[in-house]
Amino acid sequence: MPQAADGVRGTGSPAKAVGGAEVVLTMLLDGEALLDALRQAAGALPPGALFLQMSTVGTNGLAPLARFADEHRLRFVDPPYWAPR
Numbered sequence: 157m158p159q160a161a162d163g164v165r166g167t168g169s170p171a172k173a174v175g176g177a178e179v180v181l182t183m184l185l186d187g188e189a190l191l192d193a194l195r196q197a198a199g200a201l202p203p204g205a206l207f208l209q210m211s212t213v214g215t216n217g218l219a220p221l222a223r224f225a226d227e228h229r230l231r232f233v234d235p236p237y238w239a240p241r
Contacts, residue, residue: 170197174205180230181208187217194224203229210235 167173170193174180180201184190190211194201207230209221218234225232 170194171200173197174202175200176202177205178202179206179208182211184211186211187213187221190217191220191224194221198228201228201230204231206231206233208233208235 174197182190182193184193190209190213207225209232211217213221213234221234222232224230
């Protein structure tokens with residue numbers, strides 16, 4: 157992994173990726189892929205972790221993610237899209 161020199165490490169599962177994290181930043185293809193990864197990681201997500209959702213999920217994809225975050229006591233943030241003009 158080329159980023160290893162910068163401290164980036166790969167993991168074998170979503171659960172290993174989030175275990176003990178205070179901040180979870182996601183950037184996946186769509187809401188379905190993100191929800192699938194979150195379900196795989198559910199047992200390792202620490203309550204109170206900040207969940208920064210950066211995937212392109214659309215307005216229909218937000219409600220299931222917000223419910224998941226609430227059920228797992230995560231602090232959910234879906235930053236608005238902003239682009240300079």
